[in-house]
Amino acid sequence: MRKATTETYIKKLLKSEVGKKIGEILQEQYKKWKQNLELKDFYHFIQLIWKKYEKEIMKALKGEIQLIGQFRAFAFEEYVHDLILRKTNLKKLGLDIFWNEPIEVWRGIIIDQGKLIEETYTTQFDLTIGKQQNKTIIPLIVIETKVDVDAPRLKAVMANFSLLKTLNPSVFCTLIYINWNAKKTLKHIAKAVINNIYQFNPEEKDETKFIQDIINYLTI
Incomplete structure (x- = not known):
């Protein structure tokens, strides 16, 4: 479980004189989507952070541009996490x-100072469904959520999924994104490693298909 969540940032804003009003606006919108999962x-919550209040949030939290990215990223993970819990x-x-x-x-097995040693390597995925x-967590479905997908982020996701599938070929790997900023060709290439790719925005409505695909996969 993440130590820093969406509420972490909102609470910091509420404690700041500069960010208190923005914190109240974001808190109201946060409670809204947490309750109805619409x-x-x-999406409106994400746009408030990025498009409308970016400079004010950075000033209030005394952060750099990466802070805005983390705020949105953690919120996206939380939205998908709650969606899965409530809909499955x-x-x-x-x-x-x-x-x-x-x-x-x-x-x-590696050789260290002449001795054979059994080693393991782990990586942290955004969300994992399993036992x-x-x-040890035994994964069935692994999900990466990205607000913005560019070439470096996509390549990192593909590398981690490739490693995972080498160890456990049956794992179902999923990428969910909001904005695609990489070449379209890379999406087709990525499908060699990623089982399903979904775009979450009000026009695409991929969240419904995503949940149905999860249910279908788990009940086969």
């Missing part, structure tokens, strides 16, 4: 959803 309301029956299937938890993507056995 994509149009979440994971508990009835004996499954859970893990938020930004380490997932094993490599396991092997926890002892302290």
Whole structure:
């Protein structure tokens, strides 16, 4: 589970003289989409952060441009997390959803100072649907959420998914984005590694298809 969430940023704004009013506006919109999970309301929340109050938020929180990116990114993860929890029956299937938890993507033997040592390597995915056995998460579906997809971000996602599929070929890998800023050709190339790619915005309505695909995959 992420230590910093959407509320973390909103609370900081509410404590700031400069950002208190903006914090109240964002808090109201946050409560709205948390309750109804309407994509149009979440999308409006994201636009408020990026388009309308970007400079004021940065001034109030004394941050750089990356702070705005994190604010939006964590909110997007939270929206998809809540959408899955509310629209699927994971508990009835004996499954859970893990938020930004380490997932094993490599396991092997290395030689260290003449000794054979078994090692593992993990990476943190935005969201994982699966089971926890002892302290290890067994993934069935792994989801990366990106507000903006550019070539470097897409290549990083593909690299992590490729590693994961080498260890566990049956894992279903999903990318959800809002804005696509990479070449369209890269989307077709990415499908060699990524099982499904969805765009979440009020026009596309991909969130409905995403949930149905999750349900179908888990109940086959």
